[in-house]
Amino acid sequence: MREHNDLKKLFLAILLCSFCGFAGAQEYPFQDYKLPFEKRVDDLVSRLSLDEKVMQMLNSAPAIPRFKIPAYDWWNETLHGVARTPFKVTVFPQAIAMAATFNPSALYKMADYSALEGRAIYNKALALGRTNERYLGLTYWTPNINIFRDPRWGRGQETYGEDPYLTGTLGDAFVRGLQGDDPKYLKAAACAKHYAVHSGPEPLRHVFNTTVSAFDLWDTYLPAFEKLVTQSKVAGVMCAYNAFQGQPCCANDLLMTDILRRKWNFKGYVTSDCWAIDDFYKNHKTHPNAASAAADAVFHGTDLDCGTEAYKALITAVKTGIIKEKDIDVSVKRLFMIRFRLGMFDPPSMVKYANTPATVLENSEHKAHALKMARESMVLLRNESHTLPLKKNLRKIVVLGPNADNSISVLGNYNGIPSKITTVLAGIREKVGQQTNVVYQQAISFTNDTLLSYLDLDNEYRINGVQGFKSEYFNNTTLEGEPVLTRTEPRIENNWQEGEKIADKLTANHFSARYSTTFKPSASGSITFELNADDGYRFMINGKNVIDAWSRNRWGAKTYKLETVKDSVYNLVVEYWQGEGSANIRFKAGTFVKTDFNALTKSHADADAFVFVGGISPQLEGEEMKVDYPGFSGGDRTSIMLPAVQTALMKSLKETGKPIVFVMMTGSAIAIPWEAENIPAILNAWYGGQATGEAVADILFGDYSPSGRLPVTFYASDQDLGDFSDYSMSNRTYRYFKGKPLYGFGYGLSYSSFLYEKCVAPAVLKAGKGMEISVQVSNKGSVKSDEVVQLYQLNNQKSIKSAAKALKGFKRISLEPGESKLVKFSLKANDLAYVDQNGSKQFYKGSITLAIGGSQPDELAANSGNIIKKVIRVN
Structure with missing residues (x-):
């Protein structure tokens, strides 16, 4: 305990030291913490040059050394727990799953816990002098309160569903929990996004223009934003990429000037979505250049440019008379007001959140709440003949499917990384213990019955006579210069959050890597190499480029089949670069094998129950992704039907006459008409966070009665949907749909009545x-x-x-x-x-x-x- 206290004192001393130099002498009024924030902000901005002001309007705001103002990056995320940070954090269920809890108090507590973890991370960053790094600050671009009007939208998983009232209520709980209740200081700064009338399609988000009636605008698209701005007092708003009524959202007369700033009297800051200002002149073609685009955005109240390009032209815009410096001052004051309200310029002793210790990260209360919310989020869609709960003393349970042991799916998108992730397979095994034989077989991918059967080739990779790969890492994204780190790694299977430490001289932040080895097959034949990565990569065999995905790929797998000759030597080189976000790369080899469903069921004739864990994944749906599997495009879906191969497998399982449980993971509504008639038990588990497997097992075996409710309509087929690009609410969502849904908004079964x-x-x-x-x-x-x-x-x-x-x-x-x-x-x-x-x-x-x-x-x-x-x- 004494050692712990000593470390705590040292940590606080570092915090105070980082603050002293700035506030100690109080040379200027803005340094006097006894003055009101307004006077301090006015004084500070009055002392800045035009160049200094403009640079503060970029998401990566540089330091101002002459006033001892540290650099700060505004870009951070905490959709369902602090995201993309290099530190281990608690990961709660995805936003759409939290909406299914219909529990504002639980959401409030989740946001409170996330803000505490974020404070601990910021305090660490402050002590280490890393406030200029992305994903370490206190300004979170969350919540996403767009209305999930169409189930094909890949980012709908980030929202609270299709209903304006539910969205506003949960968004309010999130904002109040995240920002805290201190009368002077914010615990963290929330940001309502994406303002407004924004919900796909993802591939068109930088170019499309939408026009909706005044009725739809105020009846559906604006109520949640109005509540968060006028009642929740959200600190920030993010304007959307798209145009509305012919004007980009970030420079829109109606949305930004008339409604947000005048009607709602919003005094907080507005940030553009990232590179949205560039879209004015590059994609929307509404402005001739960066200077005119940036000036127009500022005129309309957009204070911060995420993307760090367009707003640099504000200096030119002022000098050429397009905009006045006093207009720049308005935005810079709003930005500094947020930083002052976060306590960034006051002694830590005055700001109660400034002393949040690192021990809050993944503490027992937070982990317990992640489990509680996962349980409450899961929706029992079907339970014929009381198939559930299962008995814990079954002899044999066969667990199948692409999500059964998928740690990526359970985390959703915009996620952090916890110390422990429980998949459904792990949860079932932990629940039943040694008394039940739990057999696992993936059997199929999300869309295909032919899988790559991985070979153990570790002993066949050699570099300079040593098993493994020569790994060279570079502090740039172009593999240029001398590597800052060279080492031998047994295999290529790496996963880092952005900014996470890879080695003493290298962090996972805009870097590149080259992995080299030789492969000497022990037999002739064919072998398929598979590369899976978040970002860009190349694969070369004997100097020939055979796979080239040198652009952001978002976990898109690519393969190359090689016909090999025994004892020949093949030189293999994998090159990789990291862009935004996490850094993940995996390289494996094997042979493709088609699953024989009849053989599979016969081999498990002695099974007492089958648990198929399927659905879809954030590997398939999400933000602006390069995915070309059947039924998916650009992060969105082209069909809401469950992929046909999954239905085919369940049809084969049904012929056994054994109990079948379908555990479905998804961030959006999936049409399952056959399953709804033929599979006796269906549990929708969403992307349930770090405790997904434990929560699923609790429900499957009766330790928790399911209680989640659908925050979206589950339609029966694609024919129930209109044009994805049409933003009219006619025949959309439970409020206006004229047909019969498969499962309606608010639906969910229980083990009780x-x-x-x-x-x-x-x-x-x-x-x-x-x-x-x-x-x-x-x-x-x-x-x-x-x-x-x-x-x-x-x-x-x-x-x-x-x-x-x-x-x-x-x-x-x-x-x-x-x-x-x-x-x-x-x-x-x-x-x-x-x-x-x-x-x-x-x-x-x-x-x-x-x-x-x-x-x-x-x-x-x-x-x-x-x-x-x-x-x-x-x-």
């Missing part, structure tokens, strides 16, 4: 007034379980264009067997209003209908209990 009764609501309501409504909910089953109580308003006035049904409230409660609880909702006047064709709020007159239960009023789950409806006359 519930009864709703004794609903109390006013019979008459005055227009423009709020109301109270309550209901008693009872657990009629035999197991403890959570229930998500959902309150909807139905539009029974067909003359009014509005959602057919809309979520107006929800509460998660926990009930013991036989227990009852009274659940109360307090609806404000605006909760009971609708948006007219001009985008203005109006109040219903005549009557409204409220429905309360465990699901949508017309999407009743088998054991979600009854639905109670109340018709209320509005005068």
Whole structure:
């Protein structure tokens, strides 16, 4: 304990030392922490030159040595735990999974824990003098509150689903948890993105222009942003890549000037999405050059340029009279205000978050909460004949599928790296122990039944007579100059977060590597080499370039088949470069083998149950990816159908007559019409974070009753979808869809059953007034379980264009067997209003209908209990 205290004192001394030089003498008013932030910011900006001001408007803001202002990089992420940091952190379920918890308090706590871990990381960076590095700061470009209007959008996994009310409620909880409750200082700075009307397609995001009606804009696309700006007091907003009504979002009259800055009176900072200002003149062609684009963005209130190129032209723009320096001052003041509010220029003793110790990283509370949220997020879609829960004393369980042992899928995207990841396979094995024979076979990939059967070639790779690869690392992305590190590595299987230390002289930050070896096959025949990497790579055999993916690839695997001659020597060279984000490269070799489904099922005739873990993966869906597998394009999907090979395998498993459990991982809705009719148990596990496997096993074996609810509509087929590029909300999401979904928004089964009764609501309501409504909910089953109580308003006035049904409230409660609880909702006047064709709020007159239960009023789950409806006359 004494050693721990000594280290803590040393750490605090380093922090104080990093601060002293700046504030000690207090030469200038901006250094006087007794003055209000406004006066300090005004004083500081008044002392800066034009060049210094402009450089502070870049995401990578340089130091200002004459005022002892340290460099700072604004770019950081904490979507579901601190992302892309070189330190080990707690990784919570992906955002769409957290939305499925319908639990704002859990989201608040997750954001609070993430902010604490972020503070600990920032304090480490400060002590090490690394505040100029990306992913180490306190300004997080999260949450993503775009509406998940179309399931094909690969980044929908980053959102809180398709409903504006749910999105706003969860986004509010996240912002309050992340920013803290200190009256003076921010714990961290949240940033609502991407403002606005942005949700794919990914390949078109830099060029497309969208126009929506005033009704759709205010009814669907803006409510969550309005809530976070006007009520949650979010520190930042990120404007989107695309154009809206012919103007880029970051220089949009309606969005930026009229609504954000004037109507909502937003005083925080706005950052562009990364390189979005460049899009003005390179892609949208709305501006002739960088100077005009940058000036227009600043005129419209975009303060920070992520991308560090376009805003450099502001110096020219001022000198040529396009923009005045006083306009630059407005943005620079907003930026410094955030840094002052984060306590970056005050003594650590004054800022309670500044002393957050490194011990908060992955502490027991955080890990327990990651497990809790994973459990609460998982949605039981089907459970015929009580297939689940499984018994723990089964003799043999066969676990199959591409996600069964996939540690990439469970982490989602925009993720950090924890010390321990539990896959579904690991979770099942830990749960049943040695008494059950758990057999694993991948059997198929996501889209193919022919897999590369890897060979153990470690002993056949030789470099200078030594087994392995000669590995040369360079402090640039072009393999130029002398390597800063040369060593021998037994294999190429590396995974680093950006900025993580690779060796004493090298961090994973814009570097490149060359791996060389010789291969001497022990027999003639064919062998397939496979390269898998995040970024660019080349593969050469005997000097010939056989694989060239020298651009950002995002875990795209490429293969090359070589016909070999026994005892011949083949010189192999792999070259790799890292761009943005993590650095991952894997090189293996083997032969392709087609899986025989009949042989597979016969070999497991003695199985007591099959658990197939499939779905899709962030290796297939995500941000602007180079993926060309069937059904996927550019990070988006071209089809929402479950890949056909997975259905084919499950059809073969069904013929065995054994119980089958389909554990589906995904960040978006998947159409599974055959499975919904034929597979007895289906659990949607999303990308559940570091504790995915443990949470799945808890549900499969009955240690936790499933309680997640769908935050998106699961459609039955591609035919249910309109044009992906059409942003009209007609026939989209549960609020406007005219068809029958496979599984509706708010749907989810339990191991228990519930009864709703004794609903109390006013019979008459005055227009423009709020109301109270309550209901008693009872657990009629035999197991403890959570229930998500959902309150909807139905539009029974067909003359009014509005959602057919809309979520107006929800509460998660926990009930013991036989227990009852009274659940109360307090609806404000605006909760009971609708948006007219001009985008203005109006109040219903005549009557409204409220429905309360465990699901949508017309999407009743088998054991979600009854639905109670109340018709209320509005005068």
